[in-house]
Amino acid sequence: MHIAKVFEDDGAxxxxxxxxFRFEATEVRIRRHGAAMILEPLSQNWAWxxxxxxxxxxxxxxxxxxxxTEQDH
Incomplete structure:
Protein backbone atom coordinates (compact mmCIF):
# COMPACT_ATOMS: atom_id res chain seq x y z
CA MET A 1 0.00 0.00 0.00
CA HIS A 2 1.25 3.47 -0.86
CA ILE A 3 0.71 6.48 1.39
CA ALA A 4 0.66 10.16 0.37
CA LYS A 5 1.16 13.19 2.61
CA VAL A 6 -1.58 15.81 2.98
CA PHE A 7 -0.69 19.49 3.58
CA GLU A 8 -2.76 22.60 4.39
CA ASP A 9 -1.74 25.87 2.75
CA ASP A 10 -3.80 29.09 2.84
CA GLY A 11 -7.07 27.19 3.16
CA ALA A 12 -6.27 24.78 0.31
CA PHE A 21 1.39 7.97 -9.06
CA ARG A 22 2.26 11.24 -10.78
CA PHE A 23 0.01 12.54 -13.56
CA GLU A 24 1.20 13.47 -17.04
CA ALA A 25 -1.65 15.99 -17.20
CA THR A 26 -1.81 19.55 -15.90
CA GLU A 27 -5.40 19.19 -14.63
CA VAL A 28 -7.38 16.36 -13.09
CA ARG A 29 -11.06 15.71 -12.55
CA ILE A 30 -12.02 14.83 -8.96
CA ARG A 31 -15.07 12.90 -7.83
CA ARG A 32 -16.26 11.01 -4.78
CA HIS A 33 -17.15 7.34 -4.75
CA GLY A 34 -18.35 6.50 -1.25
CA ALA A 35 -15.53 7.43 1.12
CA ALA A 36 -12.96 7.42 -1.70
CA MET A 37 -11.89 10.42 -3.76
CA ILE A 38 -10.88 9.62 -7.32
CA LEU A 39 -8.53 11.78 -9.38
CA GLU A 40 -8.50 11.28 -13.15
CA PRO A 41 -6.41 13.17 -15.70
CA LEU A 42 -8.41 15.50 -17.94
CA SER A 43 -8.06 14.49 -21.55
CA GLN A 44 -6.71 17.11 -23.94
CA ASN A 45 -8.59 15.55 -26.88
CA TRP A 46 -11.69 13.52 -27.66
CA ALA A 47 -9.97 10.11 -28.05
CA TRP A 48 -11.60 8.81 -24.84
CA THR A 69 -19.76 35.17 -24.91
CA GLU A 70 -20.66 37.44 -22.01
CA GLN A 71 -24.04 39.11 -22.31
CA ASP A 72 -24.96 42.59 -21.17
CA HIS A 73 -27.91 42.71 -18.78
Whole structure:
Protein backbone atom coordinates (compact mmCIF):
# COMPACT_ATOMS: atom_id res chain seq x y z
CA MET A 1 0.00 0.00 0.00
CA HIS A 2 1.25 3.47 -0.86
CA ILE A 3 0.71 6.48 1.39
CA ALA A 4 0.66 10.16 0.37
CA LYS A 5 1.16 13.19 2.61
CA VAL A 6 -1.58 15.81 2.98
CA PHE A 7 -0.69 19.49 3.58
CA GLU A 8 -2.76 22.60 4.39
CA ASP A 9 -1.74 25.87 2.75
CA ASP A 10 -3.80 29.09 2.84
CA GLY A 11 -7.07 27.19 3.16
CA ALA A 12 -6.27 24.78 0.31
CA UNK A 13 -5.33 21.16 0.75
CA UNK A 14 -2.45 19.59 -1.17
CA UNK A 15 -1.66 15.90 -1.56
CA UNK A 16 1.94 15.00 -2.41
CA UNK A 17 1.74 11.94 -4.64
CA UNK A 18 4.46 9.29 -4.69
CA UNK A 19 6.53 9.25 -7.89
CA UNK A 20 4.74 6.15 -9.24
CA PHE A 21 1.39 7.97 -9.06
CA ARG A 22 2.26 11.24 -10.78
CA PHE A 23 0.01 12.54 -13.56
CA GLU A 24 1.20 13.47 -17.04
CA ALA A 25 -1.65 15.99 -17.20
CA THR A 26 -1.81 19.55 -15.90
CA GLU A 27 -5.40 19.19 -14.63
CA VAL A 28 -7.38 16.36 -13.09
CA ARG A 29 -11.06 15.71 -12.55
CA ILE A 30 -12.02 14.83 -8.96
CA ARG A 31 -15.07 12.90 -7.83
CA ARG A 32 -16.26 11.01 -4.78
CA HIS A 33 -17.15 7.34 -4.75
CA GLY A 34 -18.35 6.50 -1.25
CA ALA A 35 -15.53 7.43 1.12
CA ALA A 36 -12.96 7.42 -1.70
CA MET A 37 -11.89 10.42 -3.76
CA ILE A 38 -10.88 9.62 -7.32
CA LEU A 39 -8.53 11.78 -9.38
CA GLU A 40 -8.50 11.28 -13.15
CA PRO A 41 -6.41 13.17 -15.70
CA LEU A 42 -8.41 15.50 -17.94
CA SER A 43 -8.06 14.49 -21.55
CA GLN A 44 -6.71 17.11 -23.94
CA ASN A 45 -8.59 15.55 -26.88
CA TRP A 46 -11.69 13.52 -27.66
CA ALA A 47 -9.97 10.11 -28.05
CA TRP A 48 -11.60 8.81 -24.84
CA UNK A 49 -15.05 9.27 -26.39
CA UNK A 50 -14.43 7.12 -29.49
CA UNK A 51 -14.86 3.73 -27.73
CA UNK A 52 -18.14 4.95 -26.24
CA UNK A 53 -19.94 6.55 -29.21
CA UNK A 54 -17.59 6.36 -32.20
CA UNK A 55 -15.61 9.20 -33.68
CA UNK A 56 -16.82 12.79 -33.47
CA UNK A 57 -16.61 15.32 -36.28
CA UNK A 58 -15.01 18.76 -36.26
CA UNK A 59 -18.39 20.51 -35.76
CA UNK A 60 -19.01 18.50 -32.58
CA UNK A 61 -15.55 19.32 -31.21
CA UNK A 62 -15.94 23.03 -32.02
CA UNK A 63 -19.37 23.21 -30.32
CA UNK A 64 -18.13 21.34 -27.25
CA UNK A 65 -15.18 23.63 -26.59
CA UNK A 66 -16.84 26.91 -27.59
CA UNK A 67 -17.00 29.38 -24.72
CA UNK A 68 -20.20 31.44 -24.52
CA THR A 69 -19.76 35.17 -24.91
CA GLU A 70 -20.66 37.44 -22.01
CA GLN A 71 -24.04 39.11 -22.31
CA ASP A 72 -24.96 42.59 -21.17
CA HIS A 73 -27.91 42.71 -18.78
Missing amino acids: QTVRLPKD LTPLIGSVDADFEAAAVEQP
